[in-house]
Structure formats: structure tokens, C-alpha cells
Amino acid sequence: MALLLRTVARQGLCPSRSQFGVLYRYAVPMGTTAKEEMNKFWSKNTRLNRPVSPHISIYKWSIPMMMSISHRGTGVALSSGISAFALAALVLPESYPYYLDLIHSMTFGPQFLAFSKFALAFPVVYHTFNGIRHLVWDLGKGFKIPEVYRSGYMVIALTVLASIGLAAM
Amino acid sequence: MATLVRISSVCHRGVSPLLFRSSSLIRPLAVQKKDRDCPYLISAKIHATPSNYAGSGSKAASLHWTGERILSIVLLGLAPVAYYYPGPAVDYSLAAALTLHGHWGLGQILTDYVHGDFKIKMANAGLFLLSTVTFAGLCYFNYHDVGICKAVALLWSK
Numbered sequence: 001m002a003l004l005l006r007t008v009a010r011q012g013l014c015p016s017r018s019q020f021g022v023l024y025r026y027a028v029p030m031g032t033t034a035k036e037e038m039n040k041f042w043s044k045n046t047r048l049n050r051p052v053s054p055h056i057s058i059y060k061w062s063i064p065m066m067m068s069i070s071h072r073g074t075g076v077a078l079s080s081g082i083s084a085f086a087l088a089a090l091v092l093p094e095s096y097p098y099y100l101d102l103i104h105s106m107t108f109g110p111q112f113l114a115f116s117k118f119a120l121a122f123p124v125v126y127h128t129f130n131g132i133r134h135l136v137w138d139l140g141k142g143f144k145i146p147e148v149y150r151s152g153y154m155v156i157a158l159t160v161l162a163s164i165g166l167a168a169m
Numbered sequence: 170m171a172t173l174v175r176i177s178s179v180c181h182r183g184v185s186p187l188l189f190r191s192s193s194l195i196r197p198l199a200v201q202k203k204d205r206d207c208p209y210l211i212s213a214k215i216h217a218t219p220s221n222y223a224g225s226g227s228k229a230a231s232l233h234w235t236g237e238r239i240l241s242i243v244l245l246g247l248a249p250v251a252y253y254y255p256g257p258a259v260d261y262s263l264a265a266a267l268t269l270h271g272h273w274g275l276g277q278i279l280t281d282y283v284h285g286d287f288k289i290k291m292a293n294a295g296l297f298l299l300s301t302v303t304f305a306g307l308c309y310f311n312y313h314d315v316g317i318c319k320a321v322a323l324l325w326s327k
Contacts, residue, residue: 027215042284072278079271083299086306089314096314097323104327113327128248131241138238169325 067152071130074123118167125166126159237273244270255318263317264307272300 032040059065092099107113133151136142142151244266251259275296283292311317 029215039284039286046284075271075274076278079275082267082271082307083303086303086310088306089310090302090306096310096320100323100327117325128245132245135238135241 063152064148067130067155071127071134074127074130077123078127114167117169118163121166122159122163125162126155129155129158129162233273240266240270240273251318251321255316255322257311257316260311260316260318261308264304264311268300268304268307271303272296275299 030037089096107116133142133155136151142148247259247263247266251263276293279289279292279296283289307317310320314320315323
């Protein structure tokens with residue numbers, strides 16, 4: 001969620017009796033929802049044809065960044081795969097064992113089979129383990145930077161091991 | 170739930186304005202005690218959802234978030250169940266959980282990258298169509314073909 005910093009015209013400050021610490025004495029609920037605010041932001045900025053500041057093209061890539069977009073990427077890939085499979089099930093005339101044997105007869109040996117099992121298992125396993133990492137964050141744990149890196153390396157290591165293990169089955 | 174705090178008035182007297190402007194919104198600012206006559210009070214505008222507030226009183230977004238997490242955990246639990254107890258019950262549960270998890274996940278991606286009322290509406294309609302076809306296809310596969318669990322088992326047996 002974007003933090004919108006808007007400072008209104010300068011006004012005087014009156015901390016009244018309060019010392020340091022809490023700045024504001026009154027909390028006023030805004031008249032718009034966060035969704036409306038976002039829509040206003042985007043419509044205004046696209047209307048004015050404002051360019052977007054470079055961000056992913058200039059910021060140094062880090063492991064957490066890469067893992068985050070990979071989580072999204074594997075999610076999209078897996079979802080597309082499932083949708084393609086479902087569509088194929090509806091459209092193709094023959095049954096699954098038929099097509100499986102067809103593909104099997106075309107394969108180039110056991111290494112190819114093992115590799116394709118690994119290639120199939122890898123995104124599933126990565127998305128699963130990183131998903132657990134996300135759920136732990138949702139509980140509010142593990143946000144310190146060293147912890148983020150540690151859990152990230154853990155996910156990568158477990159993914160590689162589990163994918164190899166599954167491909168060997 | 171995150172609250173957006175907007176500082177609507179900041180004192181610049183005697184202090185570099187940049188110092189205050191760049192402060193984090195959530196952190197309270199240290200305020201210099203000024204005993205001068207100042208009629209204005211600091212007020213912060215926040216996104217609040219009190220139950221008596223008509224405009225944004227819905228808990229829908231929050232409940233959706235919770236539902237997403239619960240579904241993720243359910244899906245996580247389905248994996249070992251599918252391995253040890255394959256069958257139609259797990260097949261259809263997997264079909265539903267996978268489709269819904271993917272639907273909600275893709276929905277978040279659309280929310281992140283698609284802007285503009287019409288485009289959002291079109292994208293969500295397309296997603297809904299995709300998810301419907303996906304679920305229909307998976308159920309068809311479960312009913313007329315070998316089913317998800319058996320399909321994975323067959324694939325892996327080769």
C-alpha cells in the first residue's frame with residue numbers, strides 16, 4: 001500500500017500541553033477509502049501524462065527481491081499450467097493415459113524424464129516453501145533483515161533438495 | 170490494518186523544513202515545545218473504519234485477506250492427504266482449492282498492475298471467465314478421466 005505524503009500549506013504548530021512524543025492530538029477519519037485514493041492517484045497521473053520514476057531499472061537487485069518476484073512468477077506459471085491442463089481436458093478428444101503414453105513414446109530417455117520431473121516439481125516446491133515463508137510473515141514473525149535472508153536461503157536450499165528428491169521418485 | 174497518517178500541519182519555525190517533511194508518516198515526530206501563541210492544533214487524517222462510519226465500514230477486504238491465508242493452509246494440508254489417500258474426494262477438493270487459490274492470487278496481481286475503472290473491470294471479468302473454465306475443466310477431468318491424484322501418479326510412474 002502506497003504511503004501518500006501530502007503536506008498542506010504551512011500552518012502554525014501548537015503542541016499545547018504535550019511534551020515530546022505524540023505529535024497529533026486529534027485523529028480525523030478521512031472521507032475516502034484507500035481504494036478511492038489509489039484510483040484518484042492513478043487517474044490524475046495518467047491524465048497529466050506524468051512519467052514514472054525508474055525503479056526496477058536502477059535499484060540494485062537483492063535476494064529477497066528476486067525471491068519475491070519469483071514467488072509471483074511461479075504462481076502465474078503454475079496457474080497458467082493448470083488452466084491449460086483444464087482447457088486441454090475439455091477440448092482434446094482422447095483420455096489422459098492415451099496422451100501420456102503418446103508423450104512417453106516420444107521422449108529421449110530416462111534422463112529427459114528425470115529432468116522434466118525436476119522441471120515440473122521445482123516451481124511447485126519453490127512456491128510452496130516460499131508460501132510458508134509468507135505465512136510466517138503474516139503471523140508477524142521474521143521481518144528483521146538477517147532473518148529475511150536466512151529464511152530465504154532456507155527456502156532455496158529446501159527447494160533444490162525437495163525437487164531432486166521428487167524427481168528421483 | 171495499516172493506517173495512513175497524514176500530517177496536515179507541521180511547524181517550520183526555526184527548523185529546517187526538510188527535516189519534518191521527510192519524516193516517516195507512521196513515526197510520531199518529536200515536537201519542540203513552543204509556548205508562543207499558536208491557535209492551530211495538529212490533527213492527523215487517518216483511514217479508520219469504525220463501525221458507525223458509513224463511508225468505509227466494510228470488513229470485506231480484511232475478510233478476503235484472512236480467507237486467502239486460510240485457503241493457503243488448506244491447500245498445504247491437501248498435498249500429503251492427496252499422496253496418502255488419493256480418490257475422488259481429494260480430487261474435487263484439490264480442483265476447488267487450486268482454482269480458487271489461483272483465482273485470488275491472479276486477482277492480487279491484477280490489482281497491483283491494472284489501473285483505471287474500465288480496465289480493472291475488464292481484467293477481472295476475464296479472470297473470472299478463466300477461473301470458471303479452469304474449474305469446469307478440472308471437474309470434467311475428475312469425472313470423465315482418471316482424476317488429478319491418479320494423473321500425477323501416472324505421470325510420475327513413467
